[in-house]
Amino acid sequence: MLPNTCILLICLFFFSSAFPLINAASNRTLPHQHPDPDVVAQDIQRRLNVSLSRRQTLFLTQNDQCLTGNPVDDCWRCDPNWINNRQRLADCSIGFGQGTLGGRGGRFYVVTDSSDHDPANPTPGTLRHAVIQDEPLWIIFSTNMIIKLKHELIFNSYKTIDGRGANVYITGNGCLTLQYVSHVIIHNIHIHHCKPSGNTNIASSPTHVGWRGKSDGDGISIFGSQKIWIDHCSLSYCADGLIDAIMGSTGITISNSYFSHHNEVMLLGHSDDFLPDSGMQVTIAFNHFGEALVQRMPRCRRGYIHVVNNDFTGWEMYAIGGSANPTINSQGNRYTAPADPSAKEVTKRVDTDEREWTDWNWRSDGDMMGNGAYFVPSGAGLSALYLKASSVEPKSAGLIDQLTMNSGVFGDPREETGSVSYGGSGSTTNTGKPGSGDDGDFFGMIFGGAAAAAPRPSTSGASVYFSLLIVLILYAIITNHGAQLSLHSLLLL
16 A cells, blocks of 8 residues: 555656646747746846946046946947948847847848839838848948838848937837847837827838738837837837837847837737737846837737836826736836825736736835835735845946946937935835835845745646546555546546
């Protein structure tokens, strides 16, 4: 009897250990979806710590003022020969968009013509002609340009728009559409005053022209696409969202960009009942959410959204909102609330009763709250039991300025935010009430105290049932009592 008991215990241990992994795999609903998003968040923390340490070492030994501690910029900007090594930029992405190739390995395409006369038959040398090609392309510009689009600009896969070395503005009708594509990098471009348009034929490849209905007027519309990286762009004044990512898009990083003068800034997720968006994974890092913004920085439906080391210098309604149980992982951001006493809360659960959202995993880790701002955590966010980076010495509040100082298109002017008072330690509040906080450091990449272990995934009732069923069958076979385990007995389990 003892050997049989041991076999039973071994089987039970095996299945109880294996089923969380099986469940994790079964929860992957989209291509390029990472099975453990907290690992991606931790990797950003590691990269930032390495970049900050390198900056400090070189500054002290060589007085090197090129390095900022921003791991994206420090990856390429300090190369004096970057203009002849542009495609190195593709190595510098972080977060869920890491590995986005863009046009890496492809030829350079130089845009020489700013016109957009015929969206169904683009002129060679125009941006529209470049982005619809089937081959990987690294697209650059011969000079400063204002490109006024006649209709939405539809991308093909494996494209980089690289605006470094020129001052490029994209405006007009439709703006940028990334629909069912992958591996697109958009870097150092102004996008503004985008308006709805459509009900016309538009080319989406060299061999396909199709009828398009009316677009929403987003600055950048990401629809059913993966591996997208938007970096160092300046976006403002669009009819709908500045950036919208919907319909099963994932593997996205939005970094080092500057957002201003807009109402509904960023939408992530199509609708509350669109289940594939549960696999959406987006990193929002080192951005500056600047003047005259109202809401949706971002507004999330489902998915896992990592908001890390951004500077929020005001909002009129709220900064981060969501519905349909998204995971919000807010780390090391600086939230400066507006003067309006009714708009101090960073977070908003949209059209959802508190009894429903109390289990949603919204967490604030090392965020700095200014001018009375407060973040209302929930679910696992109320507990210390989630993944953190290794402990290092806390850093000063000036690092947010250092990390976001070049947000947006390089060389753009920034409005003065003025002096803001950060009461107490300037650390995050975990109670959802203004004025409370702890004495940890505000900077989300740098943690004090011991790192807590991440909770194990829960095992569903179906998994337990299946485990016990298999164990019972194995026990019957091993003990030669299989005949006693009839089909009727199994159905009664």
